Amino acid sequence: MTVTLAFDVYGTLIDTQGLVTMLRGMVGDKAAEFSRTWRERQLEYTFRRALMQNYVPFSACTAQALDHTCALYKTPLGPDQRTALLDAYRTLPAFSDVADGLALLRAAGFRLYAFSNGTAEAVRTLLDAAGVADLFLDIVSTDDLRSFKPNPAVYSHFLRMAGATGAETWLVSSNPFDVIGALSAGWRAAWVKRSPDALFDPWGIPPTATVPDLRHLAAAIAG
The missing domain is CATH 1.10.150.240 (Putative phosphatase; domain 2)
Structure with missing residues (x-):
C-alpha cells in the first residue's frame, strides 16, 4: 500500500x-x-x-x-x-529541514501533496520560492470548496483529488487544529512539533505520531 x-x-x-x-x-x-x-x-x-x-x-x-x-x-x-x-x-521562507525532509520522503516512495488553506496559485508561489515545488505530485486547496480547515468537507475533498483513502493517508501539520481535523475525518496524522514549548490541544484525540521535523517522519510512519 x-x-x-x-x-x-x-x-x-x-x-x-x-x-x-x-x-x-x-x-x-x-x-x-x-x-x-x-x-x-x-x-x-x-x-x-x-x-x-x-x-x-x-x-x-x-x-x-x-x-x-x-x-x-x-x-x-x-x-x-x-x-x-x-x-x-507570498514568499515566506521554508523551515530549514523542509527541502531535505521532503526529498527523503519522496525517495522512500511516499506520495507527496501540498494541502492548504491558501489558493493553489499562492501555494505554488511559496513552494517555488522554497525550491521544493517539484517534489509534490499536486497542490490541493480548500479554496476549491470555498471553505477552510478543519471543515470535514475539505479533508474529503483532498481524498477525492488525490485518489486516496483515509486509511492510507497521513496529514502532516504543525497546527494541532489541523491534525485533530484530519483524525476526526478518519485519517492518520503526524504533528510536527517544531518547538519544545508547543502544546497540543487536550481533547483526547492525540496525533498518530509526533516528530520534531520532517527528517524524522518516515521512521515515525514506519514505526
Whole structure:
C-alpha cells in the first residue's frame, strides 16, 4: 500500500514568523508579538468564515488580520509598508529541514501533496520560492470548496483529488487544529512539533505520531 502524505503549508513547511525582521523595522520591539498575533487572528478569521459560510480567499483573511493587528497594537502602517508586508507574505521562507525532509520522503516512495488553506496559485508561489515545488505530485486547496480547515468537507475533498483513502493517508501539520481535523475525518496524522514549548490541544484525540521535523517522519510512519 502506497502511503499518501498531505502536507499543510503555512506553519508546517513555511515559517509564518518569517517576517519578524522586516516587522522590526516597522513596529520596533513589538515585532515578534505582533507577528504571532497576526497569525492567530488570520486563523481565527478562517475558522469564523468557514462556520459562517461567508468565504473570502486566505489572502483576504491575511490582509484583514494584519489591519486588525495594527489597530490592536496601535501601530498604523503606511500604504507602502502594508503592501510590502503582504507581498513578502507570498514568499515566506521554508523551515530549514523542509527541502531535505521532503526529498527523503519522496525517495522512500511516499506520495507527496501540498494541502492548504491558501489558493493553489499562492501555494505554488511559496513552494517555488522554497525550491521544493517539484517534489509534490499536486497542490490541493480548500479554496476549491470555498471553505477552510478543519471543515470535514475539505479533508474529503483532498481524498477525492488525490485518489486516496483515509486509511492510507497521513496529514502532516504543525497546527494541532489541523491534525485533530484530519483524525476526526478518519485519517492518520503526524504533528510536527517544531518547538519544545508547543502544546497540543487536550481533547483526547492525540496525533498518530509526533516528530520534531520532517527528517524524522518516515521512521515515525514506519514505526
